[in-house]
Amino acid sequence: xxxxxxxxxxxxxxxxxxxxxxxxxxxxxxxxxxxxxxxxxxxxxxxxxxxxxxxxxxxxxxxxxxxxxxxxxxxxxxxxxxxxxxxxxxxxxxxxxxxxxxxxxxxxxxxxxxxxxxxxxxxxxxxxxxxxxxxxxxxxxxxxxxxxxxxxxxxxxxxxxxxxxxxxxxxxxxxxxxxxxxxx
Numbered sequence: 001x002x003x004x005x006x007x008x009x010x011x012x013x014x015x016x017x018x019x020x021x022x023x024x025x026x027x028x029x030x031x032x033x034x035x036x037x038x039x040x041x042x043x044x045x046x047x048x049x050x051x052x053x054x055x056x057x058x059x060x061x062x063x064x065x066x067x068x069x070x071x072x073x074x075x076x077x078x079x080x081x082x083x084x085x086x087x088x089x090x091x092x093x094x095x096x097x098x099x100x101x102x103x104x105x106x107x108x109x110x111x112x113x114x115x116x117x118x119x120x121x122x123x124x125x126x127x128x129x130x131x132x133x134x135x136x137x138x139x140x141x142x143x144x145x146x147x148x149x150x151x152x153x154x155x156x157x158x159x160x161x162x163x164x165x166x167x168x169x170x171x172x173x174x175x176x177x178x179x180x181x182x183x184x
Contacts, residue, residue: 001016002017010092012040014035016028043135048134049130049131051130056123056163056165057166058157060145062144064136069136071135072113075108080123084098085119087117088182096152122164145170
């Protein structure tokens with residue numbers, strides 16, 4: 001398992017080693033001991049799965065506020081996405097910056113996103129399936145979001161609002177400048 005930092009050092013890209021032969025491959029997808037070596041000491045309590053039938057589905061940007069803030073370990077089981085994390089931690093040197101990476105079932109890479117980040121993704125192909133672990137249970141009272149196409153964030157989603165497939169909830173999210181200091 002290879003663990004590398006992204007341009008936002010607390011966000012890690014994790015690439016399982018695949019051992020293949022004529023039958024296919026085997027890979028260890030999660031190892032707490034290896035992640036601990038890279039400073040990821042998180043007790044995951046819930047696994048989530050999202051299926052998107054179409055390409056250009058945008059889910060996010062979502063987060064939960066403290067004390068229910070969530071860290072996520074996410075991978076693509078089928079298809080491909082552009083995965084985005086926005087740093088909402090006011091005292092962080094990367095506050096307001098984002099990271100965007102392509103994840104696919106073909107490469108098998110995962111992304112670890114710590115607490116204090118808004119998270120979202122855009123599907124690149126139809127029939128995309130995303131699976132992720134979280135360290136806190138879903139708490140509807142703490143559920144918040146951030147507008148996916150806020151120009152102040154400058155996220156290169158590769159799709160415009162006229163093509164993106166969004167939920168009503170995601171169409172109504174606030175701009176980054178209007179967010180309270182949830183992670184102060």
